[in-house]
Amino acid sequence: MDLIFRNVRIDDTQPLMDVAVNRGTIIAIEPRIAASAKHEIQGNGKVLIPGFVEGHLHLEKANLMQRRANRSGTLQEAIAVTAELKPTLTRADILQRATQVLRALVQSGSTHVRAHAEFDPAQGFTGLDVVLELREKLRHIIDIQVVAFPQEGILKLPGMREMMTEAMERGADVVGGIPYNDLSPLEHIDFVFDLAKRYGKDIDLxxxxxxxxxxxTVEYLARKTLDEGYQGRVCVGHLTSLGALEPERQAPIIRLLRDAQISVMCLPATDLHLGARGDRHNVRRALTPVRALRDGGVNVCLATNNIRNAFTPFGTGDLLDIAQLALPACHLGGADDQATVLAMLTGNPAKALGLNNHGLAPGKDADLVLLDCLAVSDIILDLPTRLMVFKRGNLVATSQCQRSIVF
Ligand SMILES: [Zn+2]
Structure with missing residues (x-):
């Protein structure tokens, strides 16, 4: 046996457990495992969880905030400012910033990330290629799913249809899209489905x-998903417009999303920053209705989206920061609601991304994080130090927790 965690907390309602790992896989979880292992870690009652899954992130345009400001704070200016910068970004620059972000992710306990990597005729494939390169280079440290993302639209840019196909040929894992930023949102969705079916890939819009x-256009998307037999293979990010509907009009759409098994990524950092900029007073939150989606049976997740750029000029890459933001912003702070939040960073995005080997159970990948707290329910409140992060049984990050107290 390669590794045993002794006396770790994996469930607040169960006794402490030993967790055994061999060849990168969890092979046993029991109160006392008699066998010994090459490496043994004394948990002393600390919490062990499966790695966080960052379900929606932009690597190649992270940490660009200092280069050009988004003065209005609107989505439109964020897109415009970033479009001006993109053709100036070199491979070395993108590699340096993307690597910096991935290090922060691993250090904070993320073992998987879905990266929306963009390209267009003005900037070419430099950003996509760097993210594809990092996917291979860091495969033993963090799993990266690469989404072919047409931030500037598809139909409105000559040559972009061909670039979408080329991105899949270059090795993108998922077909991306942005229906609201194109000439015809419905034709955009149709194009994405055609491409996804041709390459046998999932969709993330x-x-x-x-x-x-x-x-x-999410109703059209959900019906199309059902018609095409693509249930469980489509994710959407933002979906803030759904929050603008009164409950009577929201409910049938939520049922449709549930039936189409579409996963929803709430991106609170970006959406709170860019949203409702036209409101002069009593400013709206402009977020997707997380609780209504959850209660309606939709797989809902929390994700980072952007870090320190024109879309979101702050952030650390730590999903627990996003959870803490979501507690008040999405009204998830109530005692019953709190218990549902950790899954929005782990099991729910794992399901959205089709990660069948994610989880804390025998047979699953040993992608694990040992936390400096004693109860699972404390994780989203304590934001505990991520003491040790493991990728398929190998230690990939450690953090120290030093405390001193004078009373
Ligand atoms: Zn995004």
Whole structure:
């Protein structure tokens, strides 16, 4: 046996457990495992969880905030400012910033990330290629799923249809899209489905990102998902327009999302920053309705989206920061609600990304994080130090926790 964690807390309602790992896989979880292992870690009652899954992140445009400001704080200016910068970004620059972000992710306990990597005729494939390169280079440290992401639209840019196909040929894992930023959102969705079916890939769209519900296309997307037999293979990020609908109009859409098994990524850092910029007073939150989606049976996740750029000029890459932001912003702070939040960073995004080997159970990958807290329910409140992070049984990050107290 390669590794045993002794006396770790994996469930607040069960006794402390030993967790045994061999060849990168969890092979046993029992109160006392008699066998010994090459490496034994004394948990002393600390919490062990499966790695966080960052379900929606932009690596190649992270940490660009200092280069050009988004003065209005709107989505439109964020897109415009970033579009100006993109053609100036070199491979070395993108590699350096993306690596910096991935290090922060691993250090804070993420073992998987879905990266939306963008390209267009003005900037070419430099960003996508760097992210694909990092996927291979860091495979033993963090799993990266690469989404082919057309931030500037598909139909409105000559040559972009061909670039979407080329991105899949270059090795993208998922077909991305952004229906609200194109000439015809419905044709955009149709194009994405055609491409996904051709390559046998899943779909992940930036969807219905507005303060109002005027131009929603998620119902079309959900019906298309059902028609194409793509249930469980489609994710959407943002979906803030859904939050602008009154409950009577929201409910049938939520049922449709549930039936189509579409996963929803709530991106609170970006959406709170960019949303409702037109409100002069009593400013709206402009977020997707996380609780209504959850209660309606939709797989809902929390994700980072952007770090320190024109879309989100702050952030650390730590998913627990996003959870803490979501507690008040999404009204998830109530005692019953709190218990549902950790899954929005672990099991729910794992399901959204199709990670069948993720989880804390025999047979699953040993992608594990040992935390400096004693109860699972404390994780989203304590934001505990991530003491040790393991990728398929190998230690990939450690952090020290030093405390001193004078009374
Ligand atoms: Zn995004």
């Amino acid at each position: 930036h969807q219905d990102f507005a303060d109002n519900a005027d131009n929603m």
